[in-house]
Amino acid sequence: MPHIIDRMMQMDANTHTGGIVIAGVEKTYRLGRRTVRALAGVDVTIRSGEFVAIMGASGSGKSTLLHLCALLDTPDAGNIMVDGQNLAKLSERQATLFRRETVGVVFQSFNLVPTLTLLDNVLLTARLAGKYNESVRNRAIELAGALGLAERLTHRPDALSGGEQQRAAIARALLLKPRVLLADEPTGNLDSISAGNFWRLLKGVLAESVDFPTTVVVVTHEPAAAAYADRVLVLRDGKLAGSFSVEGQDDAGSIAARYQHALA
Numbered sequence: 001m002p003h004i005i006d007r008m009m010q011m012d013a014n015t016h017t018g019g020i021v022i023a024g025v026e027k028t029y030r031l032g033r034r035t036v037r038a039l040a041g042v043d044v045t046i047r048s049g050e051f052v053a054i055m056g057a058s059g060s061g062k063s064t065l066l067h068l069c070a071l072l073d074t075p076d077a078g079n080i081m082v083d084g085q086n087l088a089k090l091s092e093r094q095a096t097l098f099r100r101e102t103v104g105v106v107f108q109s110f111n112l113v114p115t116l117t118l119l120d121n122v123l124l125t126a127r128l129a130g131k132y133n134e135s136v137r138n139r140a141i142e143l144a145g146a147l148g149l150a151e152r153l154t155h156r157p158d159a160l161s162g163g164e165q166q167r168a169a170i171a172r173a174l175l176l177k178p179r180v181l182l183a184d185e186p187t188g189n190l191d192s193i194s195a196g197n198f199w200r201l202l203k204g205v206l207a208e209s210v211d212f213p214t215t216v217v218v219v220t221h222e223p224a225a226a227a228y229a230d231r232v233l234v235l236r237d238g239k240l241a242g243s244f245s246v247e248g249q250d251d252a253g254s255i256a257a258r259y260q261h262a263l264a
Contacts (some may be wrong), residue, residue, distance in 0.1 A: 148256025
C-alpha cells in the first residue's frame with residue numbers, strides 16, 4: 001500500500017487540490033524531569049475545503065497537532081503536508097512565506113500590536129506580505145463589520161475588550177483568504193452571540209472560496225462550536241480515538257453524545 005504522503009502527492013498532481021495529510025506524527029516534550037508524549041503516531045487526512053473540528057480532553061495533543069500544521073513547531077517523527085507542501089522540506093525562508101501567504105492562524109492569545117489601531121492590526125499581514133491595496137483595505141473593513149467591530153476601527157488594543165481583541169485577530173487571519181485556516185479555541189473569549197457570528201463567518205469563508213477552497217481546522221472543547229464543522233476528529237492520549245461526520249446531526253447535544261461514544 002503506498003504511503004499516505006505519496007498518495008496525497010499524487011492526488012495533488014492530478015487534481016490541484018490541497019488539504020492536510022498527517023502521517024505517523026509523533027511529538028514529545030520535556031517538562032522538567034518528566035517526559036510528555038503529546039502525539040503518539042497520528043494519521044489523519046483532511047480534504048481540501050473541509051471544515052474539521054478537533055476535540056479532546058486537555059493534554060490529548062490537539063493543540064500540539066495544530067501547532068505542527070502551522071509550522072510553529074516540528075514533529076519528532078512522521079510527516080505533514082499542508083496544501084500540497086511537505087513541511088519538513090521547506091527552508092526557513094520558505095516556511096516564513098508559507099505561514100504568511102498560505103496559512104491563517106487564530107489563537108486565544110491575540111498578538112495585536114499595541115501601537116496600531118484595530119484596522120491597522122487587521123491589515124498588518126497584508127502589509128508584511130506586500131499585498132496591501134484598496135481592495136484589501138475594504139475587505140478588512142467588511143470583516144471587522146461582520147464581527148461587530150465597525151465602530152472600533154480606530155481604537156488601539158488597550159481600548160478594546162478581550163472579546164474585541166480576539167475578533168480583531170480573527171479578522172486578521174481571514175484577511176488574505178488563506179488556503180488553510182487553523183484556529184485554537186478561537187471563541188474562548190467571546191460571548192455566545194459573538195461566537196455564533198464567528199462560526200457563521202467561517203462557513204461563509206468556505207462558501208466563497210470555490211476555485212481555491214479554504215481548509216479549516218478548529219481545536220475546540222465546545223460541542224456547539226464543533227456542530228458547525230463537516231467532521232469531528234477526537235484525540236485521546238496523543239492518538240486519534242475516532243472521527244464522525246456532523247451532517248444531519250449538527251446540534252450540540254448530538255455532537256456531545258457522539259464525542260463521548262468515540263472516547264468509550
